[in-house]
Amino acid sequence: MSAGPNAPVIIRRKKVVAGGGHHGGAWKVAYADFVTAMMAFFMLMWLLNATTEKQRKGIADYFSPTIPLNRVSGGGDGSLGGDSVFTEDTLAHNGIGATNRAPTLRDAGASGQMHSEEDAALKELESMLLGGGGESMADDNTLRHIVTRVTDEGLIVELFSLEGDPLFQAGSEAPMPVLRDLVALVGRVFAFSTNKVAIKGFSRSHAVVLKVNPTWDHSLDRAEAVREMLSERLGDSRMERVSGHADRHPAVGNPMSMRNDRLEIVLLRSGSGG
Structure with missing residues (x-):
């Protein structure tokens, strides 16, 4: 049976859903970063409340040390290499070197011993x-x-x-x-x-x-x-x-x-x- 000349034309379109219903995971990464930051913030607040000024100074020095970590600093090999990169009088010198707090410090052990003997x-x-x-x-x-x-x-x-x-x-x-x-x-x-x-x-x-x-x-x-x-x-x-x-x-x-x-x-x- 054929359609008449004035019959309406019906077009069927199929809706395609991309990703099978998945909405992406970027928000999860952002949320995890936010939770981590909040946890670090609350830990910081707890540390400030639960520690003394001296303990806080020690924690700060740990993350930003102002003293040498090794008693003898290596300055290189050979007769002109020296034993300490902080030496000021000679190229070869054993000691803890200078620091921001003690710019003229040489050998604390020998200095302390001399001070003790004089005492x-x-x-x-x-x-x-x-x-x-x-x-x-x-x-x-x-x-x-x-x-x-x-x-x-x-x-x-x-x-x-x-x-x-x-x-x-x-x-x-x-x-x-x-x-x-x-x-x-x-x-x-x-x-x-x-x-x-x-x-x-x-x-x-x-x-x-x-x-x-x-x-x-x-x-x-x-x-x-x-x-x-x-x-x-x-x-x-x-x-x-x-x-x-x-x-x-x-x-x-x-x-x-x-x-x-x-x-x-x-x-x-x-x-x-x-």
Whole structure:
């Protein structure tokens, strides 16, 4: 049976779905990156809350080290190659080299050993001065004017006045007999060493109504008087420097206390003069 001339034409189109229903996986990768980033963020927040400042500094140094990881840094082979790429004095050098924090560091082991040996020598002199190993060189009345300590500067022997027992005559640099005994004691002990000596003078404060403040003159003149007495025993060549500090560094809370009239005689460490 044939269709008439005016019959409608019907066209059937087949819908083709590409990928079999798959919508792509790029979003999964992006989501995984987001989850990883969030996990790292929350771990960072936890670490900041659960650690101390010192621990955080250690973690930061681990990721950005500022110290050499190896005690001996290889600089190359051969006679001109050197053992350390950080050497500054010679081409061949064993040590940890310089760092950002210690640009002049050479060999920490040798340096530490020398420092320890000098500490022991200074401690021995301190013991001799105070009678720590047996009978003291001075009586109890003299020793009550002395305080000693070993610092990075050297062995500091502090001599100070007491109420009713000053080191100097009132208002002058003339030494009292007790100060002469103290300086003689220090001179005998320091004679066992060849290190340089520094002398610092300090003064107690005076009433502000004074027309002229004598603290600067007192501190410097008294330090100079002690230098002259000490030079008679050790020689001028041992004297490195003399300084006056007025009342700028009181030893006790009351700036007008007699305790602030004092001197510091310092047996300097080797190489610390100047």
